[in-house]
Amino acid sequence: MYPMLKPALRRAWRGRNTVQFGVTPAHAVTLGPVDIATGSFLELLDGTRGLPLLHEEARALDLPERHVNLLLGRLAEAGLLDDPRSAGPGADALRRRVEVMDRQRPDVASLSVVRPDPGGSLRQMAARRAMRVQVRGAGRVGASIASVLSGAGVGQVEVLDGGRAEPWDVAPGGLPPASVGERRDVAARQLVRRSAPGPAPRRTGADGAGAGRTGTNGTGPERPGGGPATAGARAGADLAGSAGQPGLSLVVVAPRDGLAVYAPVVDTAGPWIASGTPHLYAGVIEATGLVGPLVLPGGTGCAGCLELHRADRDPQWPRMLAQWRSGRREAAPACDLALATAVAGLAAAHALAFLDGDLPASTGTRWEAALPLLDWRSEPIGPHPECSCGTAGGAGRERASGGVPAQDTMAG
């Protein structure tokens, strides 16, 4: 081991004998009391010295070996230590690709703040390379999400959409002006390739297999009730090594028509619910931006749950929804460029947090911000007892399958 204090966390003396690592409350840690000799020893933890050399230099500072071991243990426990040399085969492969590493240095540094274990940041970045994400929609929001995911190191980003790119699909982080008139899916594929920090990962071989294995060893929290989601992600990673084509780790639903995010079409989500594929909604409707919910099938409320809850609150909802869905729409729907960019960035960040093994705040929750005040608000999307996804538990399912029409339940 070559211990290194995580360089991403700024260090400052808080008073005479306490060191604070990190600025913001989310990740800042204090260590104390630290005497002058220990303070000098901390300066040696820059990843260039192995343990034997560290002990030797500690002796020169009159620091007993036990003290040094205790200190290293505390630093590691507090998530402050990185190890730039050891992180596993996937990380080693990544480290050898200098130009890719240079592009992703800030992202790896950010991961080092989030992941407590030494070498965890590089392991996580390597794991992203083995993941496969599908983005549905190549408009201002969808194309930007795909581009960011690709740039952030996700190995396979597919984009699905129909038709040809229109001038109003163009966005600074999305489809370029030159793509106007091209097939949207083809243009988005080129965008994804251009955004990637390096050539696409090989689909077989030690590189992908190593990354896949380490990817399942995340130290993030348990996904609550998300057995199927975890299993899905694991299946994806395992397949990367064996069949050469990983399963989908996540579907991002970012259609050009934001109505399909605000009121997702239940049938579209059916196959993802059935297969246990996690999916995240993101889009803009009129002047409102939406991120979430991230649906973990079997663990959180789904599109069907959302629709049933809405109809419970507003009996006229289904009638209006039918009109909105069948009505003629303007060629270019309202979509503020900055709002679309913010939604895309936030959605991509939520997607990455999930892919990295955490449960972002969009899990079972939708975040909304409306122009012009842009006050982000959240709305939990809980499981609905009548929904066929069955997440709400046995009682509701029995009632639903017992032939009680949903209309009766709504009225009663």
Ligand SMILES: [Zn+2]
């Ligand atoms: Zn449901």
